[in-house]
Amino acid sequence: MRVVLMGPPGVGKGTQATRLSALLGVIHVSTGDILRDAVKGGSALGRKVRTFVEGGKLVPDDLMGDLIEDRLQKDDASRGFVLDGFPRTVEQVSILDRALRNLDVRIDHVFVLTAPEDEIVRRLAGRRVCPGCKAVYHLENKPPKSAGVCDSCGSALIQRSDDEEEVIRERLAVYAESTAPVAGTYAERGTLVEIDGHGDPDAVGARLRAAIGAEGDRA
Numbered sequence: 001m002r003v004v005l006m007g008p009p010g011v012g013k014g015t016q017a018t019r020l021s022a023l024l025g026v027i028h029v030s031t032g033d034i035l036r037d038a039v040k041g042g043s044a045l046g047r048k049v050r051t052f053v054e055g056g057k058l059v060p061d062d063l064m065g066d067l068i069e070d071r072l073q074k075d076d077a078s079r080g081f082v083l084d085g086f087p088r089t090v091e092q093v094s095i096l097d098r099a100l101r102n103l104d105v106r107i108d109h110v111f112v113l114t115a116p117e118d119e120i121v122r123r124l125a126g127r128r129v130c131p132g133c134k135a136v137y138h139l140e141n142k143p144p145k146s147a148g149v150c151d152s153c154g155s156a157l158i159q160r161s162d163d164e165e166e167v168i169r170e171r172l173a174v175y176a177e178s179t180a181p182v183a184g185t186y187a188e189r190g191t192l193v194e195i196d197g198h199g200d201p202d203a204v205g206a207r208l209r210a211a212i213g214a215e216g217d218r219a
Helices: 013-024 031-041 044-054 059-074 092-102 117-123 166-190 201-218
Strands: 002-006 029-030 081-084 109-114 127-129 135-136 191-196
Touching: 002 013, 002 166, 013 029, 013 031, 013 081, 029 031, 029 135, 029 191, 031 044, 031 117, 059 127, 092 166, 109 117, 109 201, 117 127, 117 166, 135 166, 191 201
Parallel strands: 002 081, 002 109, 029 081, 109 191
Antiparallel strands: 127 135
């Protein structure tokens, strides 16, 4: 089974992609992981990526498409995958289409997780991280035993700059402008299913499982 999982920052996409890949017995393909592995591996593609990453520039769409195709050609992707973080733009949809045609495979499901903006802001703005041991807390859902102090190493917890409310709302605006139209493209093809991303991860995961079952029954 081959799945594209989409959604705005903070909606829980990474968590659900990991769970979904385990449920389906397929790999979780994250663009962040692909970029890191390519640079670390030192392949010809990796050397191209390094010049952009080290220069603080965005990796061009065509190069990102080559990386995706290269990753999906590997043996562990033969049973399927959950693609997380690509495509992010309408142009990247075409690039993914090309890569899939070259591999002679197709996407079975496209899911987009949704949640109210205020809910996403609450989730991300409440996050606190430990600069020492990298432990992650949340002021509401997983508070430290002592306010502002890491349970594990005693370091003072911090709020990441990209978890500040103003920055979060800007990230959501960027998503709405560039990535949300991708959902429209798949909706026009009749392959998009919206999943309510509100609530705890178990509840969201149950909705995804139910959607896969329903889609499979119609296939």
